[in-house]
Amino acid sequence: MSLVSMTPATAGIYNQTVFNEMINEINNVKNEVEFRSLVTKLQAMSAPSFLAFIAFEHTTPTSVECKLYGNPPSAINQLLLSEEIHEYCHNESSPISLSQFGSLYPQHLYLLPVHAGHNEHGAFLLQIQDPHDVEHLCWYWSSIATYLIHAYIKLAKQRLVAITKRERDCLLWACEGKTSWEISQILGVSERTVNFHLSNCIEKTNSSNRLQAIAKCVVTNII
Structure with a gap:
């Protein structure tokens, strides 16, 4: 019914x-x-x-x-x-x-x-x-x-921005205070690749830097 x-x-x-x-x-x-x-x-x-x-x-x-x-x-x-x-x-x-x-x-x-x-x-x-x-x-x-x-x-x-799995992984480790080099060692990729993924996150969330991108993703439950 x-x-x-x-x-x-x-x-x-x-x-x-x-x-x-x-x-x-x-x-x-x-x-x-x-x-x-x-x-x-x-x-x-x-x-x-x-x-x-x-x-x-x-x-x-x-x-x-x-x-x-x-x-x-x-x-x-x-x-x-x-x-x-x-x-x-x-x-x-x-x-x-x-x-x-x-x-x-x-x-x-x-x-x-x-x-x-x-x-x-x-x-x-x-x-x-x-x-x-x-x-x-x-x-x-x-x-x-x-x-x-x-x-x-x-x-x-x-309606949230399309953050990829690898971008999300980089954001999660950045949340833990890891540097791009440390994230690259954890994920087994180059530091340049980590910075590329984090730059994409900054652009997708319309942020000024990675800290703002992290904050936006946390409050909207992307990460």
Whole structure:
């Protein structure tokens, strides 16, 4: 059964079969168009509780790209992508009422941070009318969140620069503080070849030097 045909009234958002089908669809998302469509389906089948998914993607050690999937109230779209929201989602894992970030946020909207590894995090925006339901609903959505963020990470990696295996090997040893000569001895190639691979990495990542290339590759999980 497709997610688009499911509603709490017909299938039950907490039904195990519905949950398994949901996870299967998440795992089979192949591109960002499908991902965006999937979030819309999740929103439709779970209305009114689930409103949006926020993805935070590090592009450099100091730069974060925020993307919003779903249809939250238009009046708070930009507020959801604020630095304050990102800081909370980066550092915390407990659900929080958006009203705690200011009076512009409705009290019945909650933010559920999602973490899935190094520099990989996002958040769910949930609409919960009764505060007594917060723990239960967030527990349910946190089980889905891990799958959703991993699906997003998989798609994000498809957009990364094409670093070859040999370039990656050179970067990994450079991360360990090895010089080009030391890397050449470890990999059994010439020092000139190592410098060639590292220069390619610098160019591919639009970096100024190998240290910046390493930093970019670390935060984007290339290495």
